[in-house]
Structures are given as structure tokens and as C-alpha cells.
Amino acid sequence: MRENKSCALCPRMCGADRTRGIGVCGCGALPRVARAMIHRWEEPVVSGTRGSGAVFFTGCPLGCVFCQNGEISRRENAGSRGRIMTEDDLADTFSALVEKGAHTIDLVSPTPFTDILIRAVEKARCRGLSAPVVWNTGGYERPETVASLAGTADVFLTDFKFSSRTLSRSLTGVSDYPDHAAASLREMVKIAGRPEIGEDGILRSGVIVRHLVLPGQKEDSIAVLRTVADAVGADAVLLSLMSQYTPDFYRKTGDGKLDRSLSRRVTTYEYETVRDEALRLGFDGFMQERGSAEASYTPDWDPK
Numbered sequence: 001m002r003e004n005k006s007c008a009l010c011p012r013m014c015g016a017d018r019t020r021g022i023g024v025c026g027c028g029a030l031p032r033v034a035r036a037m038i039h040r041w042e043e044p045v046v047s048g049t050r051g052s053g054a055v056f057f058t059g060c061p062l063g064c065v066f067c068q069n070g071e072i073s074r075r076e077n078a079g080s081r082g083r084i085m086t087e088d089d090l091a092d093t094f095s096a097l098v099e100k101g102a103h104t105i106d107l108v109s110p111t112p113f114t115d116i117l118i119r120a121v122e123k124a125r126c127r128g129l130s131a132p133v134v135w136n137t138g139g140y141e142r143p144e145t146v147a148s149l150a151g152t153a154d155v156f157l158t159d160f161k162f163s164s165r166t167l168s169r170s171l172t173g174v175s176d177y178p179d180h181a182a183a184s185l186r187e188m189v190k191i192a193g194r195p196e197i198g199e200d201g202i203l204r205s206g207v208i209v210r211h212l213v214l215p216g217q218k219e220d221s222i223a224v225l226r227t228v229a230d231a232v233g234a235d236a237v238l239l240s241l242m243s244q245y246t247p248d249f250y251r252k253t254g255d256g257k258l259d260r261s262l263s264r265r266v267t268t269y270e271y272e273t274v275r276d277e278a279l280r281l282g283f284d285g286f287m288q289e290r291g292s293a294e295a296s297y298t299p300d301w302d303p304k
């Protein structure tokens with residue numbers, strides 16, 4: 001298994017031997033699941049009327065200072081939260097979520113567990129799973145890893161967070177995010193194709209690009225939209241333009257200083273300027289009401 005020897009699943013390529021310890025993402029050999037739940041707040045084509053079957057994994061290769069799920073994503077927390085699961089446990093969990101009514105299997109921050117998830121999905125499908133599998137990622141991916149998901153992921157729900165390397169570095173610690181996000185997006189579209197929505201209104205295959213508009217960063221948001229349009233074409237994906245950033249989630253950056261630019265919510269003017277550019281470029285998808293920016297959107301994580 002790639003994750004167990006010299007891990008190179010994500011662009012960090014940290015080479016961790018996860019049979020002995022954890023990688024930069026905070027992940028060991030087996031996944032820790034912080035919560036498996038019916039989730040009603042994904043995009044309508046993923047959550048439908050009954051909700052997605054969301055499985056939240058601990059750890060993350062990125063480490064954004066404004067992460068809404070920082071309680072489980074940060075390296076220092078990843079090894080102590082959630083329940084360790086085998087591939088059998090995961091396959092059982094997927095089946096249980098579908099039995100509860102989930103329209104989709106929604107794997108949140110799955111990349112460090114790519115290999116075990118490929119096997120778990122295969123096992124679940126052998127047992128009758130037919131719900132679309134959604135690879136719900138921050139977008140910091142290697143095209144090689146994305147390519148290995150052909151036949152596993154039906155839908156990619158991927159962030160495209162920044163266009164500026166400087167902004168990326170200041171908010172995630174890595175400057176190469178925009179390059180990897182663009183390269184992996186091309187691979188996602190190659191695998192999943194153009195959006196195909198079933199009669200039930202659920203996305204059967206395709207790519208949703210999520211972008212969270214940040215306060216003071218509307219120019220970078222516009223650059224992100226243009227990058228996506230140039231990389232794959234505006235009509236090749238659905239766009240989910242989000243306004244839900246709230247300062248409740250920001251934390252001290254690595255050098256100990258609070259990032260003051262993140263101390264407010266995005267304004268209506270900022271959001272609408274970005275939205276207008278999205279429409280001008282020809283994107284279709286989902287816009288978010290500013291009133292939905294609530295910290296209470298974060299689920300309660302299961303204890304260890």
C-alpha cells in the first residue's frame with residue numbers, strides 16, 4: 001500500500017513510513033473517522049432531500065489557518081480524534097449510511113487514505129452499494145493519485161482555494177497549492193467527465209469546484225475563476241461559490257501572529273463582485289446566501 005511505506009499520496013510527498021508513525025498530514029496507516037453522518041449541507045446535487053452519507057476523516061495535508069474543521073484536521077489533533085477503521089469497517093459504514101437514506105457516499109478529506117478507500121468502496125459495491133461516491137477534497141492533490149481513483153470516485157467535490165502563491169503560503173504554509181489544484185482538476189475532469197445529473201436530482205458523475213470567497217481577497221477569487229475556466233472550461237464543472245467564511249475558525253498562524261485580514265466576514269459587495277465574474281465566465285452551479293455563514297455548520301465530532 002502506498003500510504004504505508006514511503007508515502008507520496010499528496011503533493012507534500014513527505015515520505016513518511018506510516019506503519020511506524022504519522023505523516024505531515026497527521027495520518028497513520030489506518031483512517032480515523034471523526035464522524036459518519038447524514039449531512040444535509042453539501043450542495044443540493046450531493047445532499048439531495050435526504051442528505052449525503054458523510055464520512056469525515058481526521059488529518060489533512062494542507063492545514064489552512066481558517067479551517068472550519070480544524071478540530072479534526074490539524075496534525076496535532078488528527079491522531080487523537082475519531083475511531084480507527086479497517087476497510088471492512090468502512091464498507092459497513094457506507095452501507096449503514098445508505099440504509100439511513102444517504103443519496104451519496106461523501107468522503108471528506110480522504111486523500112491520505114486513498115488506497116484503503118479504493119478497496120473499501122470496491123468491497124461495498126460488491127455488497128450492493130450503488131450510491132455515487134464523492135471525493136470531497138481540499139484540492140491539494142497529485143494528478144497521479146487522482147488518476148488512481150478512476151472506477152472509485154464518481155464525483156469530485158474539490159476546493160480551488162487560491163490563485164496567488166503568496167496568499168496560499170500565508171494561509172496554508174505551502175506556496176504550490178495553485179499549481180497542484182489546477183493540475184489535479186484537469187485529471188478529475190478527465191476521470192469524471194462533464195456533470196451528469198440523475199432523474200432524482202443527484203449528481204451521478206462530474207466535478208464540483210468549490211471556492212470560498214475570503215475577506216479582502218476578491219481579486220484572488222476572480223483569478224481562481226479565470227484559472228479554472230482556462231484549465232478545463234467553465235462548462236466542464238459545476239461551481240459552488242461560498243460566502244460562509246467566519247472569523248470563528250481562524251487561529252494563530254505559524255509565527256504566532258493573528259492574521260488580521262481574516263477578522264471579519266466577507267462583504268456583500270465582495271461576494272457579488274466575484275459572483276458577477278463567475279456568471280460572466282459562464283459558470284453554472286450554486287451560490288450561497290450570506291446569511292448561511294454560521295459556525296454551527298460544523299458537526300459535533302465523535303470522541304476518541
Ligand code: SF4
Nearest residue numbers: 007010013014023025
Ligand atoms: S498524505 Fe500525508 S503522509 Fe502522505 S505524502 Fe501527504 S502529508 Fe505525507
